[in-house]
Amino acid sequence: EDYYPEKRLNYLSLALLIPLLFSLNYFVVQPYQSNKIFYTASKDANTSLEKIETYSKAFDLSPLGNEQTRRHLGNHITANHKKEMEALSKQVESATSIEERANLQKLFEKRKEAIEKNFVFVKEEMRKNIEISDENFRDFLVVSKLHNNYFDFKYLNQLIDSYSLENQEKDEGLFREAEEIVLKAQDYAREAINLGPTNQQGYWELAQGNINHGKIYLLLGEHDKKEEKFKKALDLAQKAIDLEPRLLDSHFRAINVAYQILGDHDLAYQKIKEAGEIDSLWEEELINMFPALQLNEL
Secondary structure, X not given: OOHHXXXXXXXXXXXXXXXXXXXXXXXXHHHHHHHHHHHHHHOOOOOXXXXXXHHHHHHHHXXXXXXXXXXXXXXXXXXXXXXHHHHHHHHHHOOOOHHHHHHHHHHHHHHHHHHHHHHXXXXXXXXXXXXXXXXXHHHHHHHHHHHHHHHHHHHHHHHHHHHHOOOOOOOHHHHHHHHHHHHHHHHHHHHHHHHOOOOHHHHHHHHHXXXXXXXXHHHHOOHHHHHHHHHHHHHHHHHHHHHOOOOHHXXXXXXXXXXXXXXXXXXXXXXHHHHHHHOHHHHHHHHHHOHHHHHHHO
């Protein structure tokens, strides 16, 4: 008589235990293991091909928190790839023997390949974020930033080399590929602005996309289009200032466009004076960032 109630109780306990164990595994164990993999990989600042496999494994292990992790990876590679390559380049230059230089050059090329493939991997991963939700400002901003940095990393020097070849036709395919990248950067930045019209970062990234597009037109010899893109970049940088005049970074970007991109030192100096009207301490700080403009003080 006591057997069957006990048996039913065991079945009930088992029925309750299975979903509990599943939930524990799904919501606690798998995310913990995934985060541990990402944390271990991120402790090594150097980019490698092995990291792509590691990140893929972590993404497959648990879907929870992947959107934020993808944004972190996107911001990490855009912030660090130049420093990584510059550090290696200095090591190559400072090599004291032919053998050491050759070994460091191999490492340089291997790291360059790894960074390029990591760029491609993270871009594809970030698109998954947008497929999940196309209403997140940060996702569009990060993807735009990835495309702008990828242009700078992969294409700019190749375009300059192609431009420098005398009496030879430019590599039209290379220029088309580069233009597709900067157009995508601009498209994603516009989407970011649509979602966050008062956030300066969207305008900064769209400005950078126009600068990169202008560089392509410069190397193609299409100077009117180049000027149009560079002036558009300045307008966007100014729009960011208008949104929040008390943000020094926005003033720096506008001054940099005027100084470095348009080559208009008088306009750059004017922008510095305008920034100084908002905060008197900024004027001296900005003048020190652009030493050539100190002549305008005389």
